[in-house]
Each structure stands twice: as C-alpha cells, then as structure tokens.
Amino acid sequence: MRLVRVRGVATKHLDTITHTTLSMLHALTQRNDAMAVFIAGNAPLCLIPRLFSRTRVVLNVDGLDWKRKKWGGMARGYLRWSEQIAHRVAHVVITDSRRVQEYYRREYHVETEFVPYGADIPVRPPGSVLRQFGLEPQHYVLFVGRLVPENCAHHLVEAWPAIQAQAGSGIKCVIVGDAPYAASYIASLKARAQGNPAIVFTGYQFGAAYAELTSNALLFAETSEVGGTHPALVEAMSVGNCVIVNDTVENVETIGDAGFSYQGQIGASALAETVATLLHQPDIIAAYRARAQAYAQKHYSWDSVTDQYEQLLIGHSA
Numbered sequence: 268m269r270l271v272r273v274r275g276v277a278t279k280h281l282d283t284i285t286h287t288t289l290s291m292l293h294a295l296t297q298r299n300d301a302m303a304v305f306i307a308g309n310a311p312l313c314l315i316p317r318l319f320s321r322t323r324v325v326l327n328v329d330g331l332d333w334k335r336k337k338w339g340g341m342a343r344g345y346l347r348w349s350e351q352i353a354h355r356v357a358h359v360v361i362t363d364s365r366r367v368q369e370y371y372r373r374e375y376h377v378e379t380e381f382v383p384y385g386a387d388i389p390v391r392p393p394g395s396v397l398r399q400f401g402l403e404p405q406h407y408v409l410f411v412g413r414l415v416p417e418n419c420a421h422h423l424v425e426a427w428p429a430i431q432a433q434a435g436s437g438i439k440c441v442i443v444g445d446a447p448y449a450a451s452y453i454a455s456l457k458a459r460a461q462g463n464p465a466i467v468f469t470g471y472q473f474g475a476a477y478a479e480l481t482s483n484a485l486l487f488a489e490t491s492e493v494g495g496t497h498p499a500l501v502e503a504m505s506v507g508n509c510v511i512v513n514d515t516v517e518n519v520e521t522i523g524d525a526g527f528s529y530q531g532q533i534g535a536s537a538l539a540e541t542v543a544t545l546l547h548q549p550d551i552i553a554a555y556r557a558r559a560q561a562y563a564q565k566h567y568s569w570d571s572v573t574d575q576y577e578q579l580l581i582g583h584s585a
Contacts, residue, residue, distance in 0.1 A: 279448040280342060283308060291315045294322075301325065301580040304357070307332055310349040313356040325579050326357035327382070330367060330495035330517070336416045337448065351375060359579050364495035366516045380579060384496050385569030386505035388478045396479040400441070400467050407439040407467075408542060409484035409508070411477075411499040412491060414446045414453045419490040419513060424459050425535035426542065427466055433543040440466045443480055482506045485552065486542065489518055492531050496521050504563040509555040511541055525562035526555060 271293060275286030287309045294302060295315070299322050304313055307328040316322040332338075333346035353360050354377045362368040362379045371377045393404040408430075412418045420442055427440045446453065460466035472480055481487070487503035489512040500521055503510055512518035513531035522528075527545065530537040545552055 277447075279337065284312070287312050288315070295319055303327070303576065303580065305329060307349045307353055308346050310353040310356055317356060323580060323582060324357045325359045325361060325576070326353055327361040327363065328353055328367070328371075328379075329363065330493060331370065334417070334493045353377075354379075358582075361579070362495065364517045364520060366520055367495045380575075382572060382575045382579075383567055384498050384501050385572040386498075386501045386563050386567045387569045388481060388502050388506060390506045391475065391479040391482045393483050394479055396472075396476045397483060400469055402439060402441065402467070402480075402483075404483040405485045406437055407441045407484055408486045408488055409441050409443065409480060409503070410488050410490065411443045411481065411503070412489075412497070413449075414442070414444050414456065415449045416452050417491065417493045418444075419492050419531070419534075420444070420456060421459070422490045422513070422531070422535050422538045423488050424456050424466060426539035427460075427463065429536070429539040430542050430546070431463075431465060434546040438465070438485070438546065441480065441484070442466070442468045443470075443472050443477070445471045478506075481508065484508050486511060486545065488538065488542070489513065490531070490538070491515070491518070501563060501567045504559040505567065507556045507560040509545065509552045510559055511538070511545070522559070523562055523566070525559040 273286060273289040273293060275282045275289065283306065291312060301323040302316050303325050305327045310326060313324045313326055316324055328350065333343045338346065354375065360371070360377065360379045361382050362371060363383055365381060368379050368381050371379050397404065410420050410423050412420065414420055423440060457468060481503055487508035487510045489497055489500040489510060491497060492513055492515055495517050500510060500512065504525065510522055510526035512522055512526060512528050514528035515531060519528055527541055529541040
C-alpha cells in the first residue's frame with residue numbers, strides 16, 4: 268500500500284469535496300484499475316474517473332448525511348441529489364447498513380451491495396494514556412465521536428449526575444472527540460460538565476492512545492441519532508466492551524443481540540436509567556462484554572470485509 272496525502276480547503280462545506288477532487292486528479296496520473304470512493308456527497312465526482320479513464324468506480328455512500336443538523340438547506344439539497352445520482356455515476360453502490368440499503372431500495376428503486384465495516388484495533392493494557400487522564404481500567408463509561416449535535420454526546424453528559432448519584436463516585440465519564448465547526452455545541456457540553464471532575468474530555472485521540480482508552484472502558488455509549496454503521500461502535504465491540512446505543516434502527520442493527528439500547532427520543536434520562544441499572548449488575552456486564560466481542564469477530568472481520576471489496580473492485584458480486 269502506498270499512502271498519498273493531499274489537502275483540501277479546510278472549511279465545513281469545501282473540505283471533503285476539494286480533498287476528493289484533488290485525490291482523484293492525482294489518481295488519474297497513475298495506472299489504476301479500480302477506485303473506491305466514500306460518502307454520498309462525493310458521488311458527482313465519480314464522473315471524473317469515469318470520463319477520463321477506464322477505472323472501475325465503487326462508491327460507499329455511508330449513512331444519510333443530509334440528516335445531519337450541521338447542514339443548511341442548500342447543502343441538504345446537494346446531498347439528496349448526490350444520493351439520487353449515485354447509482355448512475357458509480358459501477359457499484361455500497362451501503363454499510365441494511366437499513367440504509369432498504370432506504371435506497373425504497374427511495375430510488377436501486378439495489379446496493381451491503382458490506383459492513385470491519386474492526387481491527389488491538390486490545391491494549393492500561394498505561395500512560397489512562398494515567399494522563401486520571402482513569403482506572405474498567406472504571407469509566409466511554410463515548411467516542413465527533414462532538415456535533417446529532418452525535419448526542421449531551422445525552423451522556425446530561426445523564427451523568429443521575430448516574431453518579433446511583434453508582435457512586437468511582438465511575439467516570441470519558442468523552443473522546445472534537446469537531447472543527449461546532450465550537451458553540453462543545454462549549455455547551457463543557458459548561459454543563461463544569462465543576463464535575465468525573466467528566467473527562469480528552470479531545471481527539473488516535474492510534475495507540477485511542478486503542479488504550481477503548482480497550483479499558485467498562486461501558487461504551489453510542490449516542491448518535493443519525494448515520495449508518497459507526498466504526499467506533501464496531502471497534503468497541505471488537506475489544507470486548509459492553510455497549511449501549513441510542514435505539515436508532517441502524518445502531519440496533521449493528522449490535523444485534525450483543526448489547527443494550529436506550530430510547531434516544533427521551534434522551535438523557537433513558538440513558539441514565541440504562542447505565543445505572545447495568546452498573547449494579549457486573550455479571551451482566553461481563554457476559555455482554557464477551558458476547559459483543561464474539562459478535563464483532565463473526566460479523567465485522569476485516570478479512571471478510573476486504574474480501575467483499577476485492578470482489579466488487581474486480582467486478583464480481585460480493
């Protein structure tokens with residue numbers, strides 16, 4: 268594998284599309300048999316390799332990005348249009364969720380290929396990262412994601428005082444992530460958590476640091492209300508986290524029978540009740556940690572995922 272880094276125009280509306288355009292232009296200078304493109308918003312750009320080369324194009328449309336609250340009317344309209352033309356500009360359209368696959372079938376009468384995400388982060392023992400943030404293994408609930416409103420980290424932050432009241436002071440809440448265009452939302456999260464040392468914001472964490480934080484959590488909370496399959500959720504399951512998800516159809520589909528859900532429309536109070544109940548049942552947590560890991564190994568193996576991509580890139584059915 269050869270990794271080539273290019274830079275887009277780092278604004279909310281231009282970053283992805285300019286980065287993808289430059290990446291495709293670079294790819295045209297190479298001899299490529301196939302190209303994998305990600306996110307529905309990049310669908311119109313699939314015309315570049317189609318028009319200027321014989322490259323086979325496989326497009327993973329990811330989740331329903333137009334539902335994200337960060338987009339205004341024009342951006343939402345563009346994303347919906349990109350969905351509509353996806354099957355016309357790419358040789359193959361991939362969805363990572365059966366729910367999203369059904370959406371494309373219902374809205375656009377298009378058959379897509381279902382290929383889930385994989386998980387391959389190593390299980391890491393507690394070390395310097397936990398010490399840096401004052402954490403003990405198996406004594407914190409973890410959230411990982413971009414800190415934007417639709418990912419609903421506020422559910423966990425708002426729920427934490429009630430969870431503390433029932434579980435005691437030994438358990439912490441760890442929020443991993445950031446966002447470049449959501450300063451006011453992030454400020455509101457930190458304002459709500461102000462004065463509570465049990466709520467820890469780590470900012471972005473990658474590589475070994477991310478793996479250490481994920482490997483040593485007691486519970487993992489996926490609070491997002493939009494999107495398809497969330498990679499952080501799959502990875503949390505793969506290292507043996509007991510997982511709790513906002514009960515969107517996509518999230519519930521991802522965990523199967525290997526996790527718990529709370530009523531996302533109710534929000535913080537429903538999450539607090541679910542977490543507090545589990546914290547009083549360590550045997551249940553232990554059983555679901557093992558169940559989640561086994562489920563991820565069966566359904567989210569990178570060996571299986573890459574085999575499916577290889578077949579689609581070659582031109583065979585996955």
